[in-house]
Amino acid sequence: MIKLTGIEKYFFAGTPNAIKALDSINLEIKQGDFITLIGSNGAGKSTLLKAIAGVINVDAGKIEIEGEDVTGQAEHVRARDIGRIDQDPMASTAAELSIEENLAMAYLRGQRRGLAKAVSTRRTAIFQEALQVIGLGLENRLKVPVGTLSGGQRQALALVMATIARPKLLLLDEHTAALDPNAAKLVMGITEQVVSGNKLTTIMITHNMEQAIRYGNRLIMMHRGRIILDFDASEKKDLTVPALVNKFTSTSGAVFDDDRVLLA
Ligand SMILES: Nc1ncnc2c1ncn2[C@@H]1O[C@H](COP(=O)(O)OP(=O)(O)O)[C@@H](O)[C@H]1O
Ligand SMILES: [Mg+2]
Numbered sequence: 565m566i567k568l569t570g571i572e573k574y575f576f577a578g579t580p581n582a583i584k585a586l587d588s589i590n591l592e593i594k595q596g597d598f599i600t601l602i603g604s605n606g607a608g609k610s611t612l613l614k615a616i617a618g619v620i621n622v623d624a625g626k627i628e629i630e631g632e633d634v635t636g637q638a639e640h641v642r643a644r645d646i647g648r649i650d651q652d653p654m655a656s657t658a659a660e661l662s663i664e665e666n667l668a669m670a671y672l673r674g675q676r677r678g679l680a681k682a683v684s685t686r687r688t689a690i691f692q693e694a695l696q697v698i699g700l701g702l703e704n705r706l707k708v709p710v711g712t713l714s715g716g717q718r719q720a721l722a723l724v725m726a727t728i729a730r731p732k733l734l735l736l737d738e739h740t741a742a743l744d745p746n747a748a749k750l751v752m753g754i755t756e757q758v759v760s761g762n763k764l765t766t767i768m769i770t771h772n773m774e775q776a777i778r779y780g781n782r783l784i785m786m787h788r789g790r791i792i793l794d795f796d797a798s799e800k801k802d803l804t805v806p807a808l809v810n811k812f813t814s815t816s817g818a819v820f821d822d823d824r825v826l827l828a
Pocket of ligand 1: 575576583585603604605606607608609610611612
């Protein structure tokens, strides 16, 4: 469904500070895959998601979505097919707009021209239904400015926004990392529900190995711009954190020394 072939991305190319952020990335993602993506700081995880979303251009390789070559396609065009959330609840939602207005923006972004004019009463019903699923009572607070919500509520709303237009792919970049532990847990539960409930093809970056093992049907580990481990559901089932650290060491030849990951 999504295919990456020979993806390369350099920063500061041709200078002494040149970085190969993505190095020969080949990846095939099946419809409905829920992939957890892990790796030490600077491994290239965020760069990979940005390349898929078209936020950055790649220096080599090909990105295909359902057989269509989207490698050179602008970010806003790809945004119809791709929902995306980053760490920052302030960036994923617009504080000064109401819950309803935030959802309307997200909803319209996903529509092809000409289909955009959903009758507003119908639209409200769609929004309320989508909000009901996450169980925070936001469906009764449509007119409330998003700036009055907590970080966890905002990331939960961002999840609804990212998925309301039925994207072909959902990209989550440590979307619970900036939340306190309870809110993070809540948002992870909602994520599982939204992704599984809609059988959404998803890549979720996490710095938490336990989370990477627990969620999804496939686990990928990156190191220095490369994919070094790729476990399917059956390989992932009996995986433990120490086993994953050992696999990292034996495959990369490096010691896993990212405390943020190890102590999560
Ligand atoms: N916009 C940028 N400009 C320069 N270097 C960047 C930029 N984005 C990422 N990098 C570098 O690319 C490498 C991969 O970064 P990133 O994808 O953010 O890693 P991760 O998300 O796995 O922590 C790092 O060395 C980082 O410093
Ligand atoms: Mg990152």
